[in-house]
Amino acid sequence: MILPFSLIMCFNLCYHIIPENYKLLVTLIARDYYFIGLVKED
16 A cells, blocks of 8 residues: 555654654554555455
8 A cells, every 4th residue: 555645744744743752652553554454455
């Protein structure tokens, strides 16, 4: 699954604005969706 460039830019922008304690949560959620996407691909 390839994310649109605009979505990636928006994520990066929000990632820098979000406080440090939320960055880990966002990263974990993004990772979970990434692995779910890999499973669905197979």
